[in-house]
Amino acid sequence: MVNAIESGPLPKKGHRDSLRAFYTNDNALVGYMVDLLEPKPHDRCLEPCAGSGLFIDEIISRQSSIQIDAIEIAPSAVKALRQRFQKNPRIHVIEGDYLAVDSNVFNSIEYDKVVANPPYGAWQTPMRRNELKQVYPDLYVKESATLFLAKAIESLKADGRAVFILPETFLFSHSHRPLRKRILENCAIESIDLFPSSLFPGVNFGYARLSIISLRKMQPSIDHRCIVRKASTTTELVEKCGKSDEFYQATVSQVPELSFPLNGNSLVCDKDTSILTLGGLADCVTGFYSGDDARFLRRAPDNSKYSNRYSMVQREAISHVEKPPLTGLPGSAHFISVVKGGGYAYFKPSMWYMDWSESAICHYKSDRKSRFQNRGFYFRRGIGFPMVSSGGARATVIQPHQLFDQSIVGIFPKNATHFDFLLAFLNSNVAWHLLRQINPSANNSAKYIRRIPVVLPSAMDLDWFSSRVAEYIHILKNGGSTNQALERELNAKIEKITENLL
Helix, strand or coil: CCCCEECCCCCCCCCCCCCCCCEECCHHHHHHHHHHHCCCCCCEEEECCCCCCHHHHHHHHHCCCCEEEEEECCHHHHHHHHHHHCCCCCEEEEECCCCCCCCCCCCCCCEEEEEECCCCCCCCCHHHHHHHHHHCCCCCCCCHHHHHHHHHHHHEEEEEEEEEEEEHHHHCCHHHHHHHHHHHHHCEEEEEEEECHHHECCECCCCCCEEEEEEECCCCCCCCEEEEEECCCHHHHHHCCCEEEEEEHHHHHCCCCCCCCCCCCCCHHHHCCCCCEHHHHEEEEECEECCCHHHHEEECCCCCCCCCCCCECCHHHECCCCCCCCCCECCCCCEEEEECCCCCCECCCCCEEEECEHHHHHHHHHCCCCECCCHHHCCCCEEEEECECCCCCCCEEECCCCEEECCEEEEEECCHHHHHHHHHHHCCHHHHHHHHHHCCCCECCHHHHCCCECCCCCHHHHHHHHHHHHHHHHHHHCCCCCCHHHHHHHHHHHHHHCHHHC
C-alpha cells in the first residue's frame, strides 16, 4: 500500500509558495474518496486542481462513460495530463486558475460530482486577496483551499456531491465561520473523516489533522445526521474501523460559532448562553514579542535549552525590581524574568530573561516585528497557558515581576478570590477536555480559551481551593517537589463540580 504525497521537500518556513501542490498519490486514499463520491454513468465531474490525474484514473476505471473537466494551474502538469488523456474525448483538460475572478470559463457549468485535494497553505499576494475578497466578501481568503470548496458548492447541480480533503481547521476556526454557514445552509453533510496529516510523508502540520468531507447540495432535513470518523492509520481510514460519532446537522446551526462537534456532542455552553465562560471571569490576552529573540532573549544560568541559539544571562544583569516600569530599566541590571511556553503545572521556575533596558523598550515600541501588546497586563499576577500544546493542560503562575510572552496566553481573573480555583481548573483534565471540544487542534489561542465553560464552586469549596493551591505554589516556589497526589485530589474535586458540563 503506497502512502505518499507526490511532491518534493516542503518549502522552508517563511517561503511564499503560491501553489503548494501536494498531489495525492495514495491509491487507497484515492479509492476511498471516489467511493464517497459514488460516480454514476453519464455524470459530469469536475476536478478543479487535477494534479497528476489520479482521481481521474480512478473515476474512469469505474465509470468509463463519465465526462470529466480537469482544471490545473501548473503548465507542466497540464502538459502531462493532456498527453495521458488525449485519446479520451470525455476528459477535457483545462489550463487555468479555478479561482480566477476575471473569467467566466468555470462559472457557467454545473456538475454532478466534484472531487479535489486543493492546495492548502498557498500564499496569496495582497492584490490577489483583494480580488478574491471582491468575489467572496464573507470568506477567509488568505487560505486558498477552502475557497475551492466554496466555489465547488456553487458549481454543483442540485443533489450533486462533493468530496474534498482539507486541513480540519475549517470545521471549527472562527475565521472559517462564514464558510461553515454556507455549507450548513446549502448542503447535507454526509460524513467527515479525520486523520493525522503525518500519514503523508512531508506533510505534517502538527497543529491540525487532515479531513475528508463528503456532502450533497441539498437542503438537509431537520433530522439529518452526519457521521464523524477518526482514524490513526490509512487502514482505519479506508476501512472505516476507527472511532466514530454522529450529530444532527441542525444542532450545529444553533451553535453561535457554527463549529462542528469533532469530539462528541456539542458543549453545553454552546447550547446555553447563560453558562459562565472563562472569558467572563478573566481577561485572556496574548503576550509580548521582542521581534528578535536571538538579540533580546537570554536563558537562565541553569537552563541549557537552546544553548546554541541563546546566550546565557549574566547574574549581575538580572533585575530584582518588584514591578519593572513599562518605560524600561536604567543601568546594567535590566534583564527581567519572562514566562514562556508550557511544560510546568502550577509554578514554573525562571528559565528565560528579556532585555528590558530603556533602549530595548524603544525598539519594541517602534519595530514592526515586535509586539508590545496588551501592556496593561504586564507585571500583574496571572495565569499562563501555553499557546500551543497537544499533550495536556499545563497552567502556571505569572508572578507580578514577570513578563509573559506570546507563546502563552495570559489569564487574569477579574475577581482575585477566583485565582487559585481557576489555576487548578486550567490544570485539570476537565478544562483540557472542554478546550479540545472547542478547538480540536493544538492551537490554544486566547479566542478559544475565553470560550471554556466554567462552574464556580461554592464559597466553602472556593476557600478550600485557595488554601490548597496557595500552599502548593508556596512549596513549588521554594524548590519543593511536585505533589501528584494533591494534583489528583484537585482534579477530582473539579470533576465533581463540573460534572454537568461533561
